[in-house]
Amino acid sequence: MKSLKQLKSEYIVQNLTAFCPGCGNGMILNCFVRAIDELGIPVDDVLSVAGIGCSAWIPSPHFRGDTLHTTHGRAIAFATGAKVFNPELKTVVFTGDGDGAGIGGNHLIHAARRNIDITCILVNNMNYAMTGGQLAPTTMHNLRTSTSPYGNPEQPFDIAKLVAGAGATYVARWTTNHVVELTRSIKEGLQHRGFAFIEVMSQCPTQQRNILGIRATPQELPSRLLDMWAESTYVRDRPERAKYLYAVPAKAPEEAMKAAEQALGASAKLSLVDHLTLGRVVRVEAQELDTVKGRLSELGAVKRLADAREGKLELGVFVREERPEYTEALRAVGRKARGER
């Protein structure tokens, strides 16, 4: 395996990245570089197109290939023109949840419908991060953001589902904590003939510390958010490694933890974890879950119990199929128009 230093010298043209400390975007850039390298795609064949937002800075100014940094929400449309005219370009779009599914939603669904041979990596940090943490089409209901001080009145998209419904032929969702699976999906997307869509749940320490209310030091926060992503998701068709449930605290999480420790002793493995939809909760791993449930329900410090899958996002490759591809169909139109076979 190439060292990161070597990958940087081959693929990265800006020494210090533009990202905040611990930002998921740098990790996605890391995975993207590995995917390109492992597939042996010449960097001169890669066209990266991005819109506006933090995720748009993944390729531009960092990546060594051709980069086209466009207007907010419109990267896919720019990419469509370039790819149609020069289908040799390995065309990748980097976008965010606001850029891609907010203002850019229309172009996203039409690219999926056309099944144009573009790989689209959408970084979902559930807010408009670059502009200060405003609510986005992916922000969960009731959360406080800079434009929802009384709680978000809206409901979020399931973007992967939306894009699959629009006709994309490769659809996957991972998180920044799933670097191996993400790198593999990017490779699969790059090799896939058609619209390949990869949604990446990502940490934004700068905004999520407020929106999700997770407070920690600068050197702890990014890891807590990464762990939150692992805790708050499950991979389709992957069996759970242990039997567990969550105890949602009535008041302070530490109180619930202490009470649980006293009640369960050595019969369960306990840890305080961050869960995207449940908040800071006690994770309880045990062989005999029914006994554990009974004891925990009696505790005043525990509001309620939640099962292992409650409020979690599903990850995996959801769609993998073949359908006529747009630029190929345009070329067929050309042959027909010119009377060629």
Place this chain on the structure above:
Amino acid sequence: MPKFRVNVDEATCKGCGICVHICETKGGKNLRYGKKRTLLGGALPESADACTGCRWCERYCPDFAISVEEEAEDA
């Protein structure tokens, strides 16, 4: 047994702590914080010279700031 050396670029490391956390949870429990700071003022991870070469830190680093080099065998 090959030896591995970990190098953290203090000019580009942002002290985000992800490598330290990953090393502890997935890797060789080699990285930790000492007293040194990065040029940007963050906590600079240090190697306890027990790197197993798993390269999980390299896979997770958002800043291309950490590098694991296999050292040449001694003659």
Place this chain on the structure above:
Amino acid sequence: MLKPGRHLVLGNIACAEGALRAGCRLFAGYPITPANEIAEYLSGEMPRAGGYFLQMEDEIASIAAVIGSSWAGAKAMTATSGPGFSLMQENLSYAHMTETPLVVVDVQRSGPSTGQSTDPSQQDIYQAKYGAHGDYEVIAISPWSAQEMFDLTIRAFNLAEQYRTPVYFLADGMIGHIKEELVVPEEVEIIDRKTPTGLGCTPFGTDDPSLVPEMPRFGQGYRLQVTGSSHRPNGVRDMSPKVHAGKVERIMKKILQAEPRIRDVAKVDLDDAEVAVVSFGASARPCYGAVKKAREEGVKAGLLRLKTIWPFPEEEFSSLAEKVDAFLVVEMNAGKLVKEVQRVACGRAEIASLTRLGGVVPTLQDIHAEVRRLAK
């Protein structure tokens, strides 16, 4: 593509033919009256010529695809009308900032908003110049016949390539839908963008006195950084005041300093004129008749017809303002070109304005009556 010779052609079709002849090989557009014939014709002819026809999901995507394809090496265009032109403005600002050659055909109709969707106007001349945010200069062309829909579309592409800029082709619903003779020539002059020859290139800066940088395309190994952010000559983002001012000043100067070569006007009976009728596009047609009729009656009238609206041919007006007693500016809007004439003439001549709203072309009789009144 039409063969050389004489043809009877709809204005919009003549425009599409001109584009094909100029080497346009990508059209991306969205249905809108009264421009649809251009898209429909090109949906058949563009693939036959080895190019691509894209119907995009909206006008914003259309102009984005045009810009993206231009950077992949295409001569690319779109065709729309007022409402679609409004939607395109943000991305046109991007095209100006990135010096992307392209042609936007605006077959103007009467607004604001949905307005009179099937009736012509000349209301968009300021939108062509000031529609997008930021500071930039534009080239805008105005045809008055099917022949000019062909000839001047070729010129539009040549200017776009030569000056690395969007060019606005301001047709209108009347000229778009007129059917008249088109003479397709054997040979036409085609200008192509300057492309880099060496191993490296500077896509956004130059020492050439033309101030037009060479234009590379994706996939040649130049590792281009194309961005709408303020940038250095090599494309790298730079927000400093000096870099920003330098970039904006250069892209404006490259058009303005070339104005004498870009300028395209038609002069009829102006040498000894006392009343100069000023017009463009559809409204210039009855102006021609009105001037001729006035001349028959001994009135010293003349016509200055603008075939380039922008950059505004200030010199023509400065010199005319010294000679004529009055200008009569005839246009199908609430009075826009007249403001430019007022600005440049600076009170040296009387300025009268004949405007028409309601989607109607001014009549020869009305223009003639105004000319007579001004001639005294």
